Amino acid sequence: MTLTIEIAPEIESRLEREAKRQGLEKEEFVKIIIEKTLLPKSERRKNYIPEGVTPRYIGKAEMRDFSGDDEWLRENREKYQGQYVATHGNRLIAAGNNFKEIITKAREDGFPDALVRYVEPLDTPPYVGGVW
Amino acid sequence: MNYQLNFAVKHIYNSPGAGITIKTTLRSGNIYTICDAKVDTGSEFCLFARESGEKLDINIETGFRTNLITLSGGLAAYGHSLELETLGLKFDTFVYFAADYSLPRNLLGRQGWFQLVKFGLDDYASEIYISPNQENF
Numbered sequence: 001m002t003l004t005i006e007i008a009p010e011i012e013s014r015l016e017r018e019a020k021r022q023g024l025e026k027e028e029f030v031k032i033i034i035e036k037t038l039l040p041k042s043e044r045r046k047n048y049i050p051e052g053v054t055p056r057y058i059g060k061a062e063m064r065d066f067s068g069d070d071e072w073l074r075e076n077r078e079k080y081q082g083q084y085v086a087t088h089g090n091r092l093i094a095a096g097n098n099f100k101e102i103i104t105k106a107r108e109d110g111f112p113d114a115l116v117r118y119v120e121p122l123d124t125p126p127y128v129g130g131v132w
Numbered sequence: 133m134n135y136q137l138n139f140a141v142k143h144i145y146n147s148p149g150a151g152i153t154i155k156t157t158l159r160s161g162n163i164y165t166i167c168d169a170k171v172d173t174g175s176e177f178c179l180f181a182r183e184s185g186e187k188l189d190i191n192i193e194t195g196f197r198t199n200l201i202t203l204s205g206g207l208a209a210y211g212h213s214l215e216l217e218t219l220g221l222k223f224d225t226f227v228y229f230a231a232d233y234s235l236p237r238n239l240l241g242r243q244g245w246f247q248l249v250k251f252g253l254d255d256y257a258s259e260i261y262i263s264p265n266q267e268n269f
Contacts, residue, residue, distance in 0.1 A: 048177040048228070048243050050196050053213055055225035055244055057264035061217035066155050073148045099183040099234070103165060117168045118236055120149055127150045130174030131200050131239060 023052055065089075069115045081121040086114040139252055139261035143219050146258055154260070156238065157217035158227070160188040167238055169218075171253075171260070175241030178216070178227040179209060184238070185229035188214065192229050200228075207232065216245070219262050223248050 007015070019029035032051050049055065068089030076085075076092070086093040086106035093114045094105035106114035147153040147168065156169040158180065165187050167180070179200070185192050195210030209228035216223050218240065225244045240246070252261030 048196075048198060048211065049226045050211070053226050055223060055248055057221060057248055058215070058224045059222050061157070061220050061222035063155065063157065063217060063220060070147050077148055099181065100187060103183070103187045112164065113166055115155065115166045115168070120236065124150070127170070127237065128203055129151070129170065129172045129239070131172075131179055131202050131241065132174075132176040 064113055066115060073117075073119065077119055078122060080119045082119065084116060084118050086111065086116045088114045137250060137252060137261075138263070139250065140263040141219050141221070141261070143260040143262065144258055145260060151237075152253070152255070152260070154218055154240070156240065157215075158184055158188060159215040159217065160190060160212075163188050169238035169240045172239045172241055173246065175239045176243060177211075177241045178225070178244040179235070179239045179241065180227055180229050181235040181238060182230045182233050185210075185212065190214070190229070192231070195229070196226075197231075198228070218245070219260065221249070221262065221264055 015029065016026055019026040024032075029051075068091075069087040072087050072090040072092065073085070080095055083095050083097060084099045084102045085095045086102050088106075088111045093109055093111050094102045096102055099116070099118070103116050106112070106116060143154070145152055145154060149168075151170040151172075153168045153170055155166060157164050157166050165184050167184055169178075169180070182192055190212050192210050192212075195212045197208065197210050200207050200209055208231035210231060211226055211228045213224070213226050216225050216227060223245070225248065227244050247265065249265050250263045253259070254261075
């Protein structure tokens, strides 16, 4: 079946951009959208990964030992609760309320592999998780 | 009947704070950042703080937008391809960054992470067992 349709220029440019981003011809991209939309409801499964993107294992990773970072946090959690901290081993590199500034400071100080995390307040209610 | 699984990596988690937390490196090109992330089978995908994406020089709004729901409400997020490293395993994957700032927790969910690994958990002993979910590794 061959179908000719008219769409607004703005939609067309978005279509072209998204198809290009996914490495597809725009006709191919539209075909995928139509096929997915018209699947019987029972066969639809929400896919949060775009067509053409295939997550995969690519090899072993060297990661440093973080036991010192955790030890530092256990000893200092109360003092830094509610703040972002950057640590490297049992050494504090930076702390504050602005996440981006903490990452920047760690990099500027020569610690691009600092662990940057939010120190949850001690009275934070239990986390129950889940995003869908 | 008994079943046996074999894993490449055993990890003992004892991070301070709530949940099962593992160290996660996000890498885009030569830039990387290391953060904590919660292992969360209830999450459909991986979600990270917007700030982490921005520090990787990612233009967040150019990503694959989706609206999410959580137990406490909704939020918008943008998906991007990048490299993610956890427990000594490196993946070329797709994760989301929150549209708003100050997401307090990063999540490792099903699409983009769990589906790439074989995962075993002994929470009583604080042990994670993990292997890449590909037969050739």
